[in-house]
Amino acid sequence: MTTPYDWSSDVFSEIKKRNIETVCTVPDGGLTQLLNMVKDDTDTRLVTLSTEEESMGIVTGHWLGGKRSMVAMQSSGVGNCINALGYPAVMRAPCLMIVTMRGQWGEFNPWQVQMGRSTETVLEAIGVKCFPVDKPEEVGETFAGAAGLAFNGGFSAAVLISQRIIGAKGFGKE
Amino acid sequence: MSGSNKIQRRAFVSDLLGKRDGTLVIPGLGSPTWDCFAAGDSPEYLYSWGGMGLSVPTALGLALAQPNKRILALTGDGEMMMGIGSLGVVADQAPGNLAILVLDNEHFGETGRQTGLSSNQADLCKIAEGFGIKQTMAVTEHGAVGELADFLFKAPGPVFATAKIALSDDPWMLPVKDGVAIAQRFRTALGVDET
Known part of the structure; x- marks a missing residue:
C-alpha cells in the first residue's frame, strides 16, 4: 500500500509562509491532519465554530485588525454561509476558504449529495472564486493561488478539495 | 415584557458611548448602527447594514487581532439570537478585551415590531452564562449606565450585558452605507x- 500524498503539509506550509495566524473551522474528516497541524502549532490559532457562517464575521474582524485568517470546512457547511458571504465581500475583506468536498466521488451517504453537487454553483453565485482541485500534489499550489487572490486583491476565494483526494467514508461497507 | 421596559435607547447609547474611552464598536445592523451614528459619528464605529448574526x-475576530484594544459588540436581541452560537465561540x-451589549427591546424593531424570542421566554444573560461567559449584567434603568460602562469598558472580558430598552419611535439616523468606505x-x- 502506498502512502497517500501529504497535501495537508503543503497547505500548512503555505499558511505559515503567508502569516495566516487564525484558522476557523467546523471540522471535517478530510481536514483532520491539517487541523491537527494548526492545533499543535503554538503560533497559529484554531477557532472552533458553532456554525460555519460565524467565520465570515471572524475573518472580517481579523482583517479589520490587520491580521490574516481563513476558514476550513466541509462542503455542507458552505450552505450555511451564503448570506454571510456577502459581508466580507461588501467591505472587500479577504475571505479564504478550504473546503473538503462530500457527495461527489463514491459518496456513501445520499444526504450529503445535494449540497455537494451545489457547492461550486452557489459559491460562484455569491461572488466567491472557486479553485477545484482533484490531484493531491496540486492542492498546495492551488491553495497558494487562492490565498494570493484573497489577500492581495481583497476577494473571497475557495479551494474545493475533491472527494477523490479525501476518499469516501465507507461506514464499514463496500 | 417590553411594555415595562423603561430605557430610551438613543439617550442611553449616547451616554454609554460617551464613556467608551477608545473602545472600538461593532454595532449590529439596523437600530444599533443608527444609535451609534446618532450618538456622534466616529471612524471607530463599524456601521453595519447587513450580515445579521x-x-x-x-x-471576536477583531478582539483576537487587536489584543491591546477594547472591543464592544453592540447589537439587538434579534441579531444576537441569529448568531447565538457565537457566544460559545x-x-x-x-478574549479579555471583548465586551458584548445587547439592546433588548424584545421585538424585531426594523421589520414591524414582531415579537422576539427574548420577550417571553429566552433570557440572554442565562444563555451567555450557559455558554461559559461568566461575567454578565442585566440593566433595566438608565441610571445604571455608569456601572454598565465600567463593566463593558474596563472589567476583564469576555463580558456580556443586556439593557432592557423600550420600543420607541426614533428619527432615522443613517450613516454612510458603502462597506469599503466604512471598513477603510x-x-x-x-x-x-x-x-
Missing part, C-alpha cells in the same frame, strides 16, 4: 494598512 463574530476563545475608515483609524 455577525456582530459578535466580527467583534467567545467563551472558548475567552475604520482600519485607517486603527493604523492598519496591510492584510
Whole structure:
C-alpha cells in the first residue's frame, strides 16, 4: 500500500509562509491532519465554530485588525454561509476558504449529495472564486493561488478539495 | 415584557458611548448602527447594514487581532439570537478585551415590531452564562449606565450585558452605507494598512 500524498503539509506550509495566524473551522474528516497541524502549532490559532457562517464575521474582524485568517470546512457547511458571504465581500475583506468536498466521488451517504453537487454553483453565485482541485500534489499550489487572490486583491476565494483526494467514508461497507 | 421596559435607547447609547474611552464598536445592523451614528459619528464605529448574526463574530475576530484594544459588540436581541452560537465561540476563545451589549427591546424593531424570542421566554444573560461567559449584567434603568460602562469598558472580558430598552419611535439616523468606505475608515483609524 502506498502512502497517500501529504497535501495537508503543503497547505500548512503555505499558511505559515503567508502569516495566516487564525484558522476557523467546523471540522471535517478530510481536514483532520491539517487541523491537527494548526492545533499543535503554538503560533497559529484554531477557532472552533458553532456554525460555519460565524467565520465570515471572524475573518472580517481579523482583517479589520490587520491580521490574516481563513476558514476550513466541509462542503455542507458552505450552505450555511451564503448570506454571510456577502459581508466580507461588501467591505472587500479577504475571505479564504478550504473546503473538503462530500457527495461527489463514491459518496456513501445520499444526504450529503445535494449540497455537494451545489457547492461550486452557489459559491460562484455569491461572488466567491472557486479553485477545484482533484490531484493531491496540486492542492498546495492551488491553495497558494487562492490565498494570493484573497489577500492581495481583497476577494473571497475557495479551494474545493475533491472527494477523490479525501476518499469516501465507507461506514464499514463496500 | 417590553411594555415595562423603561430605557430610551438613543439617550442611553449616547451616554454609554460617551464613556467608551477608545473602545472600538461593532454595532449590529439596523437600530444599533443608527444609535451609534446618532450618538456622534466616529471612524471607530463599524456601521453595519447587513450580515445579521455577525456582530459578535466580527467583534471576536477583531478582539483576537487587536489584543491591546477594547472591543464592544453592540447589537439587538434579534441579531444576537441569529448568531447565538457565537457566544460559545467567545467563551472558548475567552478574549479579555471583548465586551458584548445587547439592546433588548424584545421585538424585531426594523421589520414591524414582531415579537422576539427574548420577550417571553429566552433570557440572554442565562444563555451567555450557559455558554461559559461568566461575567454578565442585566440593566433595566438608565441610571445604571455608569456601572454598565465600567463593566463593558474596563472589567476583564469576555463580558456580556443586556439593557432592557423600550420600543420607541426614533428619527432615522443613517450613516454612510458603502462597506469599503466604512471598513477603510475604520482600519485607517486603527493604523492598519496591510492584510
